[in-house]
Every structure is written in structure tokens, then in C-alpha cells.
Amino acid sequence: MPESDPKPFTATLSNRAVIRRLFRLTWRYRAGCLKVLLIQLVLLSMGIVGLSFTGVGIDYIRHKVAGVPLSPNPLHLAPPEDWPWPHVLGLLAGLILVLALARALLNYSYFVSVNRLVQQQLVVDLRGRVYDRLQRLSFRFFDANTTGSIITRVTSDVQAVRMFVDQVLIQSVIMVISLTVYVTYMASLSPTLTVACLATTPLLWGISAWFSRKIQPAYAHNRTLVEKMVQRLAESVQGIAVTKGFGREAEDRARFDAANQACYDQQRGIFWRVSLFSPAVGFLTRINMMVLLGYGGWLVIRGELPLGAGLVVFVGLLEQFSGQVNNIATIVNSVQQSLIGARRVFEILDAPVEVRNAPDAVRRPRLTGAVNFERVSFVYQPLPSASGPAAFEDEVEPKPVLHDITLDVQAGQYVAILGPTGAGKSVLMSLIPRFYDPTAGRILIDGIDVRRLHLDDLRRNIGIVFQESFLFSNTVAANIAFGHPEATREQIERAARIAAAHEFITALPQGYDTVLGESGSSLSGGQRQRLAIARAVLLEPAILLLDDPTAAIDSQTEHEIFTALEQAISGRTAFIVAHRLSTLRRADFIIVMEAGRIVQRGTHAELMRVPGPYRRVAQLQLVDPAELQQLATTEEIA
Structure with a gap:
């Protein structure tokens, strides 16, 4: 019982x-x-x-x-x-x-x-x-x-x-x-x-x-x-x-x-x-x-x-x-x-199960991926250590993380998120699959509050690549197919090709049947990240969440991955935390966050025309003298 x-x-x-x-x-x-x-x-x-x-x-x-x-x-x-x-x-x-x-x-x-x-x-x-x-x-x-x-x-x-x-x-x-x-x-x-x-x-x-x-x-x-x-x-x-x-x-x-x-x-x-x-x-x-x-x-x-x-x-x-x-x-x-x-x-x-299915949870096996943030705020209230004597309400002061976020993303749009450490970028994306629930406001997917969507349907429609990719002590194929165990070898290889991972996988001793060490310790950081991307792509999700996925990858591999990802992202809603200009330029629009707030939003071209944090970041990465001169002229006119 x-x-x-x-x-x-x-x-x-x-x-x-x-x-x-x-x-x-x-x-x-x-x-x-x-x-x-x-x-x-x-x-x-x-x-x-x-x-x-x-x-x-x-x-x-x-x-x-x-x-x-x-x-x-x-x-x-x-x-x-x-x-x-x-x-x-x-x-x-x-x-x-x-x-x-x-x-x-x-x-x-x-x-x-x-x-x-x-x-x-x-x-x-x-x-x-x-x-x-x-x-x-x-x-x-x-x-x-x-x-x-x-x-x-x-x-x-x-x-x-x-x-x-x-x-x-x-x-x-x-x-x-x-x-x-x-x-x-x-x-x-x-x-x-x-x-x-x-x-x-x-x-x-x-x-x-x-x-x-x-x-x-x-x-x-x-x-x-x-x-x-x-x-x-x-x-x-x-x-x-x-x-x-x-x-x-x-x-x-x-x-x-x-x-x-x-x-x-x-x-x-x-x-x-x-x-x-x-x-x-x-x-x-x-x-x-x-x-x-x-x-x-x-x-x-x-x-x-x-x-x-x-x-x-x-x-x-x-x-x-x-x-x-x-x-x-x-x-x-x-x-x-x-x-x-x-x-x-x-x-x-x-310990309380804070994120759970609603009694009248809505089943949606397939979502289109329209995402709307309606005045979303999030205050992080840490639980105490499970052995702590005090109630968690009194353990630690609440920590505001997000403030009044309103954002409308149409199905199939590609959104880049830029901001300094601690700006709330990762937390913003963590609210979409309900790793946490907002303190105020609501998040809608296809017009349905995520708190009313059945958790299995919600998360199976979202592919996630974290900053630090975790791999299990299993074969390469099993790691890629983790979210879709019934996937065929053909589907697994296709996902690996999209993530620019097929070439190094086939060079492994047993190829896709190679058993990885603990946390994929036998692979480089870039290889682990590409397997994580393949794992997310294999789901063919309606929404892709990419938390700075190319941070551990060289520029050449980054170019190969994003060239391949264009096919995977096409028709899907994608959120990506990124800092490289080459990644930001590809987005349909960009949001810039500071201290838990959206301080700028727009396309790369629009944000480059106005002074602000985005242009300052871009200036640090620009190497084209003509483009630098154009920015200088714009600054003088301003």
C-alpha cells in the first residue's frame, strides 16, 4: 500500500x-x-x-x-x-x-x-x-x-x-x-x-x-x-x-x-x-x-x-x-x-514534491512550441540540508532571480539569450520544462499553462543541452538514445551527424557500441557536448533548450555544429544561451538580461544600432576593421 x-x-x-x-x-x-x-x-x-x-x-x-x-x-x-x-x-x-x-x-x-x-x-x-x-x-x-x-x-x-x-x-x-x-x-x-x-x-x-x-x-x-x-x-x-x-x-x-x-x-x-x-x-x-x-x-x-x-x-x-x-x-x-x-x-x-502533475493535467503528446512568459518572477528559496534542524522557511533569505519577465516566442522561432553570470539566463530556461515553478506569473506553451500540462508530455517535447554535459556509463548509442530508447541505429546515427559527432564516434574502438567511462571521462569536453546535442536532437522536440552548448567547442567545430543544427532547429522553437557573436547573429531575435530582467531585445542588426550591453559585447568580439569603423561612426552620430 x-x-x-x-x-x-x-x-x-x-x-x-x-x-x-x-x-x-x-x-x-x-x-x-x-x-x-x-x-x-x-x-x-x-x-x-x-x-x-x-x-x-x-x-x-x-x-x-x-x-x-x-x-x-x-x-x-x-x-x-x-x-x-x-x-x-x-x-x-x-x-x-x-x-x-x-x-x-x-x-x-x-x-x-x-x-x-x-x-x-x-x-x-x-x-x-x-x-x-x-x-x-x-x-x-x-x-x-x-x-x-x-x-x-x-x-x-x-x-x-x-x-x-x-x-x-x-x-x-x-x-x-x-x-x-x-x-x-x-x-x-x-x-x-x-x-x-x-x-x-x-x-x-x-x-x-x-x-x-x-x-x-x-x-x-x-x-x-x-x-x-x-x-x-x-x-x-x-x-x-x-x-x-x-x-x-x-x-x-x-x-x-x-x-x-x-x-x-x-x-x-x-x-x-x-x-x-x-x-x-x-x-x-x-x-x-x-x-x-x-x-x-x-x-x-x-x-x-x-x-x-x-x-x-x-x-x-x-x-x-x-x-x-x-x-x-x-x-x-x-x-x-x-x-x-x-x-x-x-x-x-x-521532502515536498513541489513540481507535480495537476489533478486535471492536460495530455498533449505533440506540441507546436509557442512559448509565452507572462509577467514571470522567480524567487529562489533554498531548502535546508535534509539534516538541518530548522524549517526551510527560516533557513536562508529568499533570493530574487527573475523579475517581471514578459516574452512572446512564436513556434519555430530561434531565440538567443545573452547576459553576464548570475543574470538569470539558465533559470529562465529551467522554468520552461518545470525544473522550478515561477513564484509569480505563468508560462504558456501552445496557450496552455505549463503547470497544467502533463509532465511526461511537457518534457518529452523539450530537448535540453546543459552547460555541463553528463553521460552515463553505457554505450555511445545508449547515451544518445537515452530519451528515446526505442530509436533505431539509423535514427541514432542521423542525430549524431546533425551534432557533428558521427566522425569521432566511428573512430572509437567499437564505434557506437563503445562503452564510455564514468561521466564520459574518456572523451574530450567537445565530444561530450556533441553527444549531448545528439541526445537532444534525437527526440525531435518541439522546443530546444541549449545552455551555452558550444562553450567547450572550438570555433571550427562550432561552425560545423550550427551548420548542421540549422536543419534540426528549422520548424522548432529554440532557446540558446550564447556569448559568441557568430551564434547570436543566427537568432531570429535576442534578449539581453541583467540582474534577472530583460534590458534589451531585438535582432542583431537592431541591437547593434543602439548603445547598450549587447553592442559592448559585440565590440569585444568584432575583428573586421570596416565593421569597427561603422560602429565608431554610429557612436559619433549618436
């Missing part, structure tokens, strides 16, 4: 809220949990019966050797008086052996069932849900959270949820059932001895509750340190070329060692406290055994408690009881780790 969309991500969840969520999550796997608990109940029963057989055997031997009369026991086990003693002892030994074998088989079944429940079902399902949520979150979430943080949550934090089900919930239920059975059986043997031996138990629970509260902040801090270490590792791997290029390997190692050492030091503090807690619990349980031997032995000597079916069985039960009580240390340790990890997983599942 899918979980309903949770409340927006705000403050950190309380322990009580996290535990409630964990119980609801576990309820989905109740059949597996019930099977595991039933196996444990059978194992518990078999253990008590085995102890009883041992006690009966000891009393029977005393009866035959010393003439001590057989005492009754809670299970009413009594060998027939007319059986020969070798038969009785052989039968008891055989029954104990059969029980041991059965317990071994059941223990195997228990571990297999637990592994299938928590590893093959819960972990896989939960990791899939977290990944699905990540796919639907807006860019704001990824702006606010580091790669290391997200990877840690999908991997180790999901495992922490598994720890709650396996090492906390199931073990706690088993412990409660076991302790109840043990206490009941011990009380049936001797109520006074039971009270005397278990007098320290309330103290154990109090110490455990105190320790649980004290250790939780340490585990939370440890998660943060591990997250920073993973992020440092990810950055080091991604930036290895820069590190080596500047000869900063030693400094990079020192930074990673510092992050790694911080994790170690903090974990050492946790382990030190846990190491003190566990022996303390064990010491208190040994006090119970001291009381048992003293008081229980006195009862046996007085004849108030049988030796075998009484004291020996009581010793076995108390050992089992103490073992379960000692598990408190493990459970307390596990519960804190699992609560911290589960909270971080739930924070992703609770």
Missing part, C-alpha cells in the same frame, strides 16, 4: 513520530514478522522442554542412587517406575538430542526467514521508495543536499531501518515473550526465589533508559561526520584531475584523513560508552546468579526445592533470562542507530 503524500519537510521528526512510522512500515511485512516470531516461540518452548528433560534426568539419577523421591515438576514429566533405568536415561538423552537437532534446523530457518524479510524485502523495497522519491523531487532539494548526504541516506541509512526491524522490533518482542515465559516458569518452581533473583531487573531498565537518552546525540553527530567524509571522498574522486594538475595530492589526503579521523574519534567515544554499559548490565545479571546459588541452594538443602527439576532448571532459565536481559545493551545501541538512520530516510520521503 503506497504511503500517502506526507506533510511538507519542516522540522526534524521526534523519536515518537519516527517509531510510529517504523511500526507502520513494519506492518507491511507482518506476515514475515509473524513467521519469525512463531519460529522463536517454538524454539523457546523446545528450550524449556529440553531443560526440563535435563532436570528430570538428574532427579531420576538421584532417585536411583540415593533413593531421593521424585519431585513433581511444572511439565509433569515422570518416568514410569517399572522401566529399567538404562531405558529411561537413554530415552531422555535421545529426546534431548532430537530437540537439539530440531532447534538447529529451526535456528537455520529463523536466520533464513529474517534475511529474506529484512534484506530481500524491506531493504530493497525501502531503497526503491527512497530512490523513486528522489526522482520526483525538485531541483531545490538537490541544490540543498550534497551528493555524499544523498548516497549515505540511500545506502547506510536504509540499512539502519533494517536494523530497527531485525535487531530492535523483532528482538524486543522475542525478549518480552521470552522473559514472560521464563518468569512464569520460574515462579511455578519457586515464587520467592524468583522475586529474589529478579530484584535487580527494574534497575537494569532504568539504566537502559538513561543510557538510551544519553547516547542518541552522539549517534546523530556520527552520521553527520560520516556524511562529510563521504562527501569529501566524492569530491576528491570527481576533482582528481584538478588535484593532480595543481599538485595538491598531499593537502587532499590531509583533508580526507582529517574527516576520517573525526569519524574515528567520535565513534571511539560511542564505543567506549557502549563498552562500559554492556559490562554493567552483565554484572547486574551475575548478581542474580549469586542470589540463586545462595538462596536456591538453601531451599534445596531444606527440601523445599528439588535439585534437578528445581534448581538445575532454575539455573538454566536464569541463564536464559540473563542472556535476554543482556540483549538490552544491544537493543539500546541498535535503537539509537536505527532511529537516527530512519529519521534521515523519512526526511527524504517527507
Whole structure:
């Protein structure tokens, strides 16, 4: 049953809220949990019966050797008086052996069932849900959270949820059932001895509750340190070329060692406290055994408690009881780790899906590409880090990015966007495929508000080439066909030719079947960009968004690409962020942006005739003396 969309991500969840969520999550796997608990109940029963057989055997031997009369026991086990003693002892030994074998088989079944429940079902399902949520979150979430943080949550934090089900919930239920059975059986043997031996138990629970509260902040801090270490590792791997290029390997190692050492030091503090807690619990349980031997032995000597079916069985039960009580240390340790990890997983599942389909979303499998901005403004409000304690409304001051943008682009027009860094060019284009939604105003495509268009239809009608082209660790053909997996080889090659990529692809060892390294690291920047252009062109989209696609390409290749792109752009609406005059000249019209506003618009010829930022940029790139002279004359007249 899918979980309903949770409340927006705000403050950190309380322990009580996290535990409630964990119980609801576990309820989905109740059949597996019930099977595991039933196996444990059978194992518990078999253990008590085995102890009883041992006690009966000891009393029977005393009866035959010393003439001590057989005492009754809670299970009413009594060998027939007319059986020969070798038969009785052989039968008891055989029954104990059969029980041991059965317990071994059941223990195997228990571990297999637990592994299938928590590893093959819960972990896989939960990791899939977290990944699905990540796919639907807006860019704001990824702006606010580091790669290391997200990877840690999908991997180790999901495992922490598994720890709650396996090492906390199931073990706690088993412990409660076991302790109840043990206490009941011990009380049936001797109520006074039971009270005397278990007098320290309330103290154990109090110490455990105190320790649980004290250790939780340490585990939370440890998660943060591990997250920073993973992020440092990810950055080091991604930036290895820069590190080596500047000869900063030693400094990079020192930074990673510092992050790694911080994790170690903090974990050492946790382990030190846990190491003190566990022996303390064990010491208190040994006090119970001291009381048992003293008081229980006195009862046996007085004849108030049988030796075998009484004291020996009581010793076995108390050992089992103490073992379960000692598990408190493990459970307390596990519960804190699992609560911290589960909270971080739930924070992703609770993060708001800001960009989603409207309930009455309009389906348009094919758009013509007319785009209209109607007084669009956008204020960037960063989300906090998912581990941040504050609500995101109070985390960072809002950052205005776009102001009152009005723009009408007819289907098939080619629009160039020019402006300095931070002018809002990329954000303007990001609003078209709804990577973000405008704060004010609206964007229409073919007269329909993009917020009413179905997201799949909207984005499949838009081809995008980003400033930094990302390629997957797959074949060249698969990368080009990423948005259109059903494309034929002929269609893939045609897109590659349009992007001026066919020639270098065929020169690769396996051509289109060459498997690229991570992020296309085996290719040059220009080659990666051309594959990204081919990927966008293959969709045959109604709208093309090109975010400075020729920045990493030499002038000759740029000329080849734009000559080829003329065919692809023809009949399609195209937005391109560009700074080269050769690219700007090709546009039907140009908009110039500064500080989130459109300050100039027009064709190249129109903008060259008026003083302003466009002409200043053009002057820096003009090399034709005649054209420079013409500009100088125009300036004098002005």
C-alpha cells in the first residue's frame, strides 16, 4: 500500500513520530514478522522442554542412587517406575538430542526467514521508495543536499531501518515473550526465589533508559561526520584531475584523513560508552546468579526445592533470562542507530514534491512550441540540508532571480539569450520544462499553462543541452538514445551527424557500441557536448533548450555544429544561451538580461544600432576593421 503524500519537510521528526512510522512500515511485512516470531516461540518452548528433560534426568539419577523421591515438576514429566533405568536415561538423552537437532534446523530457518524479510524485502523495497522519491523531487532539494548526504541516506541509512526491524522490533518482542515465559516458569518452581533473583531487573531498565537518552546525540553527530567524509571522498574522486594538475595530492589526503579521523574519534567515544554499559548490565545479571546459588541452594538443602527439576532448571532459565536481559545493551545501541538512520530516510520521503502533475493535467503528446512568459518572477528559496534542524522557511533569505519577465516566442522561432553570470539566463530556461515553478506569473506553451500540462508530455517535447554535459556509463548509442530508447541505429546515427559527432564516434574502438567511462571521462569536453546535442536532437522536440552548448567547442567545430543544427532547429522553437557573436547573429531575435530582467531585445542588426550591453559585447568580439569603423561612426552620430 503506497504511503500517502506526507506533510511538507519542516522540522526534524521526534523519536515518537519516527517509531510510529517504523511500526507502520513494519506492518507491511507482518506476515514475515509473524513467521519469525512463531519460529522463536517454538524454539523457546523446545528450550524449556529440553531443560526440563535435563532436570528430570538428574532427579531420576538421584532417585536411583540415593533413593531421593521424585519431585513433581511444572511439565509433569515422570518416568514410569517399572522401566529399567538404562531405558529411561537413554530415552531422555535421545529426546534431548532430537530437540537439539530440531532447534538447529529451526535456528537455520529463523536466520533464513529474517534475511529474506529484512534484506530481500524491506531493504530493497525501502531503497526503491527512497530512490523513486528522489526522482520526483525538485531541483531545490538537490541544490540543498550534497551528493555524499544523498548516497549515505540511500545506502547506510536504509540499512539502519533494517536494523530497527531485525535487531530492535523483532528482538524486543522475542525478549518480552521470552522473559514472560521464563518468569512464569520460574515462579511455578519457586515464587520467592524468583522475586529474589529478579530484584535487580527494574534497575537494569532504568539504566537502559538513561543510557538510551544519553547516547542518541552522539549517534546523530556520527552520521553527520560520516556524511562529510563521504562527501569529501566524492569530491576528491570527481576533482582528481584538478588535484593532480595543481599538485595538491598531499593537502587532499590531509583533508580526507582529517574527516576520517573525526569519524574515528567520535565513534571511539560511542564505543567506549557502549563498552562500559554492556559490562554493567552483565554484572547486574551475575548478581542474580549469586542470589540463586545462595538462596536456591538453601531451599534445596531444606527440601523445599528439588535439585534437578528445581534448581538445575532454575539455573538454566536464569541463564536464559540473563542472556535476554543482556540483549538490552544491544537493543539500546541498535535503537539509537536505527532511529537516527530512519529519521534521515523519512526526511527524504517527507521532502515536498513541489513540481507535480495537476489533478486535471492536460495530455498533449505533440506540441507546436509557442512559448509565452507572462509577467514571470522567480524567487529562489533554498531548502535546508535534509539534516538541518530548522524549517526551510527560516533557513536562508529568499533570493530574487527573475523579475517581471514578459516574452512572446512564436513556434519555430530561434531565440538567443545573452547576459553576464548570475543574470538569470539558465533559470529562465529551467522554468520552461518545470525544473522550478515561477513564484509569480505563468508560462504558456501552445496557450496552455505549463503547470497544467502533463509532465511526461511537457518534457518529452523539450530537448535540453546543459552547460555541463553528463553521460552515463553505457554505450555511445545508449547515451544518445537515452530519451528515446526505442530509436533505431539509423535514427541514432542521423542525430549524431546533425551534432557533428558521427566522425569521432566511428573512430572509437567499437564505434557506437563503445562503452564510455564514468561521466564520459574518456572523451574530450567537445565530444561530450556533441553527444549531448545528439541526445537532444534525437527526440525531435518541439522546443530546444541549449545552455551555452558550444562553450567547450572550438570555433571550427562550432561552425560545423550550427551548420548542421540549422536543419534540426528549422520548424522548432529554440532557446540558446550564447556569448559568441557568430551564434547570436543566427537568432531570429535576442534578449539581453541583467540582474534577472530583460534590458534589451531585438535582432542583431537592431541591437547593434543602439548603445547598450549587447553592442559592448559585440565590440569585444568584432575583428573586421570596416565593421569597427561603422560602429565608431554610429557612436559619433549618436
